Amino acid sequence: MSETAVLRRTSSTFGLYLAFGCLGYLLTALGAILPELRAERGLPRAEAALYPSAFALGLVVVGLVGHRLAERLGRLALPAALAALAGGAGIIAAGGGRVGTGIGALVLGLGGAGLVQLVPAGLRALHGGDGAVPIGEANAVASTASVLSPLLIGAALAAGLGWRFAFAVPPLALAAILLLTRRAVVPVTPADVPPDAGSRAPRAFVSRWSDLVLAVGVEFCMVFWAADFLRSVKGLGSGAATTLSAAFVLGMAVGRIASGPLVRAAGGADRLVVAATAVGVAGFAVLWAAPASAAVAGLLVTGLGVALLYPVILARALAAWPAQPVRAAARCALASGVAIGLAPLALGTLADLTTLRAAVFVAPALLLILLVRCGWRLRAHPAA
Template sequence: MTRTAGTLTRYAALGCLGYVLAGLGAILPELRAERDLPRGEAALYPSGFALGLVVVGLVGPRLVRRLGAAALPVCLAALAGGCALLAFGGGRVDSGAGAVLLGLGGAGLVQIVPAELRAAHADGGTVAIGEANAVSSAASVLAPLVIGFVLGQGLGWRAGFLVPPVAVAVVLLVVLVPGRAPAVVPPDGDAGAGRAPRAFRTLWVDLVLAVAVEFCVLFWAADFLHTGKGLPSGGAAVASTGFVLGMAVGRALVARAIRLAGDDLRLLCSATALATVGFAVFWAVPAAFAAVGGLFVTGLGVALLYPVTLGQALAAWPERPVRAAARCALASGVAVGAGPPLLGSLADLSGMRAAFLLAPTLLLVLLARCVLRLASRNQARRSEPA
C-alpha cells in the first residue's frame, strides 16, 4: 500500500480526534468535581459527540457533496473550536454547545476519513483504515498521560486536554487549504438511493455493539480505577492508559492479524473473546496493577472490532461509499449516545462496579452474533456440492 501525503494527513486528522475522545474520558472525574455533576449528567458531554455522529449519519452525504474539498478542513476547525468552547465555556449551556460542536467536527472526520481512504487505496482501504485507527489510538494513549501529568503539576486539566489537539489541528488546517488537498471520495449518485443490503444492516448492528463497548470503557475506566480501585484522580487518568495502549498496539497489528486469521469473521470472534477475558481480569482482580493489565488485554481485543467491522460494512455497500460511511457514523452515534450515558446512569443508581458489567454483556452479545454467523457460513459451505 502506498502511503501518500494525503493518506498521512488523514491519519493525523483522525489522531486529533482520538486524542480528544480519550481526553474526554480522562477529564470526566475533574469535570464532575469542578461542576458538581452526577455521572449521568457528566456523560452528556461525550454525548455531544454522539449527537454529531447522528447528524452526520443523517445528512452527511449531502454535506460532503456541498463542501467538497473543504469538508475535511471544516471538520477540523469545528473539532478545535468545540474543544475550546467546552474548556472555557462559562456555564453548562456554553460547554454543552462546545461538546456538540466538537461532536459535529469529530463525526465528520469519522465519515470522511474512512471513505476517502477506501476510495484512495486499491485494497478497499481495510489496511489504511486500520492504520488510521492505529494513529488515532496512539494519540489517545498520549491524552491520559498528558492530562495526568498536568494534573500532577497542578496546571489544571485544560492545558492537557486543549493544547495538543488544537495545535495539531491548526497545523493541518494550514496544509489542508481547500484546493490543495482535493477530496478523493467519488460521487455517490445516490440522491434516491435504495435500501442498504442485508449484509450491511447486519454489520451495522455489530458496529453499534463494538463502538458501545469501546466508548463505555474509554469514558469510564478512569472513574472505575478512581472509585473502585482507590487510585487518585491523576493516577487513575494515567492508569486508564492501559486501555488505549492496548487499542494502539492492537490496531497497529491489524493488517498482520487479518493476514494471520485469513478470515475477518474468525478474527472478530477471537478478538471479542480476548476482550471479554481481559475485562474479567480488569473488573474482578482487586490489585490495581493486575487490573491495568486486564485493561490492556481488553483494549487489545476491542481494538480490532471497529476497523474490521467498519471495513466489512463499507465493502458490503460498495455502490454507495459516502452513504455507507454516513450510516456507519450513525451507528457510532447511536452507540456513543446510548452506551456511556446508560452506564453512567446505572452507576448513579447501583455503583460503578455493578454498572460496568454493561460492557462485557455487550461483548457477549457481539460474540454470540459472530459465532452464529460463522456457524451458518460453515454449514452453507458444507452443504455445497463438491
C-alpha cells in the same frame, strides 16, 4: 493483486491519519476529564455522561445528513470537520459552565462525525479494496494519539496545573498545521453512480451496522469510565487513575498497529472479531476481579481485544454497500453516534442507581452479544 501490493502511502494518506489522530486524542481526553468535571461542578455520573451524549448527538446529526453536506462541500468537507473538532475542544477548555461545555461537546461531535465519515471513505478511495489495512492504520494512529491525552492530563493534574491546557492545546496545534498545509483533504470521487442506485441499504450492511453499534459502545464505555472506575472502585488517586486509564487506549494502539498482519492472517473478518472479542472479555474479567495493579493489566488486555473490532467491522460495512460509499460512511458515523450516545449514558445512569462496580458489566454484555452474532454468522456461513 493483494491490498498490500497496491497500498502506497502518500502525503494525503498521512494527512488523513493525523486528522484521525486529533479525533483520537480528544475522545480519550473527554473521558479523562469527566471525573474532574464531576468534581468541579458536583455532578452525578448520569449528568456527566450527558457530555459524551452531546458529542454523540453531533455524530447522529452528521450520520443522518452528512452525506449530503459532504457532497456539497467536496474537498472542503474534511477541513470543515477538522475546524469544528478543534473549535469544540476550544469551547470546552474555555469553560462557560454546564451549557458551554455541552455546546463544546456538541460542536466537537459534529467535527468528529465528519472525520468518522470522511477519513475511512477517503482511504478506501485512495487505496482501493475494502480499506481494512489503511483504515486499521488510521485507527492505530488515533489510538496512539489517544494514549497521550490521559498521560498529559494526568501529569498536568499531578503538577497542579489543571486539565485545560493539556486537553486543548495539542490537538489544536496539530489541526492548525494540517489546515495550514492543506493536508486535511480527501479525494473527490467522480459521481458515476446514479443518485438512486443502491439507495436502500443491503441486508449485509445493516448486519454490520448493528455489529458496529455494539463494538463502539464497548469501546466508549471503557474510554469514558475507565478513569472513574480506577479512581472509585480500585482506590487510585485522581492523577494516577487518569494516567493509568491510558492502559486501555495503549492496548488499543498496540492492537491496531498490528491490525494489518492480523487482518491478512485471520482468514475472515468474523473469525478475527470472535477472537478479539474473547480477548476483550478475558481482559475485563481481570480488570473487574483483580486488585489495582493487576486491574491495570486487565485494562490493557481489554484494549488489545477491543482494538480490532471497529476497523475490521467498519471496513466490512463499507464494503457491503459499494454503490453508495458516502452514504454508507455517513450511516457508519450514525452507528458511532448511537453507540456513544446510549452505552456510556446507560452505564453512568446504572452506576448512580447501583454502583459503578456493577454498572461496568454493560461493556462485557455488549461484547458477548457481538460474540454470539459473529459466532452465528460463522456457523451459518463458514466461508465468511
